[in-house]
Amino acid sequence: MHIRQSFSSSNASTVIPISQFNRCPQISPISSVCFESNCFPRRSQSAKVLGLLKRQRNFCVENLRINGSRMTNQCVEGSNSNYNTDEFVEVGNKIADAAGQLIRQYFRQRFDILDKEDLSPVTIADRAAEEAMRSVIAQHFPTHAIFGEENGWTCNEENAEYVWVLDPIDGTKSFITGKPLFGTLIALVHKGIPIVGIIDQPILGERWIGKLGEKSTFNGKEISTRLCKSLSKAYMYTTSPHLFKGEAEEAYGRVRNKVKVPLYGCDCYAYALLASGHVDLVIESGLKPYDFMALIPVIEGAGGIITDWKGNKLSWNPSSDGHFPDFNVIAAGDAIVYQEALSLLQWK
Numbered sequence: 001m002h003i004r005q006s007f008s009s010s011n012a013s014t015v016i017p018i019s020q021f022n023r024c025p026q027i028s029p030i031s032s033v034c035f036e037s038n039c040f041p042r043r044s045q046s047a048k049v050l051g052l053l054k055r056q057r058n059f060c061v062e063n064l065r066i067n068g069s070r071m072t073n074q075c076v077e078g079s080n081s082n083y084n085t086d087e088f089v090e091v092g093n094k095i096a097d098a099a100g101q102l103i104r105q106y107f108r109q110r111f112d113i114l115d116k117e118d119l120s121p122v123t124i125a126d127r128a129a130e131e132a133m134r135s136v137i138a139q140h141f142p143t144h145a146i147f148g149e150e151n152g153w154t155c156n157e158e159n160a161e162y163v164w165v166l167d168p169i170d171g172t173k174s175f176i177t178g179k180p181l182f183g184t185l186i187a188l189v190h191k192g193i194p195i196v197g198i199i200d201q202p203i204l205g206e207r208w209i210g211k212l213g214e215k216s217t218f219n220g221k222e223i224s225t226r227l228c229k230s231l232s233k234a235y236m237y238t239t240s241p242h243l244f245k246g247e248a249e250e251a252y253g254r255v256r257n258k259v260k261v262p263l264y265g266c267d268c269y270a271y272a273l274l275a276s277g278h279v280d281l282v283i284e285s286g287l288k289p290y291d292f293m294a295l296i297p298v299i300e301g302a303g304g305i306i307t308d309w310k311g312n313k314l315s316w317n318p319s320s321d322g323h324f325p326d327f328n329v330i331a332a333g334d335a336i337v338y339q340e341a342l343s344l345l346q347w348k
Helices: 047-056 084-104 125-139 172-176 246-256 268-275 293-302 334-344
Strands: 001-005 111-115 121-123 145-148 153-156 162-170 183-189 191-201 206-213 235-238 261-263 281-287 306-309 327-330
Touching: 084 125, 084 162, 084 183, 084 191, 111 125, 121 125, 121 172, 125 145, 125 162, 162 172, 172 268, 183 268, 183 293, 191 268, 191 293, 206 268, 206 293, 235 246, 235 268, 246 281, 246 334, 268 281, 268 293, 268 327, 281 334, 293 306, 306 334, 327 334
Parallel strands: 145 162, 235 261, 235 281
Antiparallel strands: 001 111, 111 121, 145 153, 162 183, 183 191, 191 206, 281 327, 306 327
């Protein structure tokens, strides 16, 4: 692992002992934890869609687009009756506040950057922010498990029902180059179901909150994705075209060539813009669970759709060695755009 100096007055790199950085503990196996989003069926089968959604547990179909129209107030019974999501969101806000306070202190300042084994960057801000987030969780919910990008898995109980999934700075490359289009991601998962998701942009003072069975909000106001009648009219984001390799690169290219405007950058911020109805489609490859878990309640609560490239629910079963596969993710604000893009992402 290597460390390089950033924002220094000198052009020379400074070598920093690895011991100055907190080492990430090993991730222990998570027992029977499966993180899921919800796949959206074909838009031309409205009656069948409703039947399927009612059979899916705890799924809210509020604001989903079918045949270009908006379905309202059709949350499946019991979608949030077993959770005190208000309490969880209250603590989630405290978690985001704690992370944001530290992140703002380091933003556009001189600091050192550590390259991980996969060559992705991490900074003292990432690790300090996650430690602050963990402290808030431990104070309010000591029996809950935590899975974070920087410090892995911790749990005081063998079979914790609740798991907080954290990414203190999603978009570290944007952060270290002074671009305020990164975000802090916070998800709370109960028995495999993401019941709370928060996307926080601490520099711009923007916060998106999603709760299972309820409308998503942006800075306290309800939001919804926008209608888009055709992929050819869609504005699409991806973090970078260099994310895609091999067949995935070819599949992405097919979609890129069909949309009205392809855009780049933003990381999780692109999904937040989709939830607020500013863009129509986000397609990415190589994501980790902490990259997308918080996005699911926010996007679905705004009437959007988020799945893998096969149209399957996003799921994750951690292994005992702490490794997990990469995920190809598609999110759309309208079912028409979703279906058209999804068909182009397929390969044999």
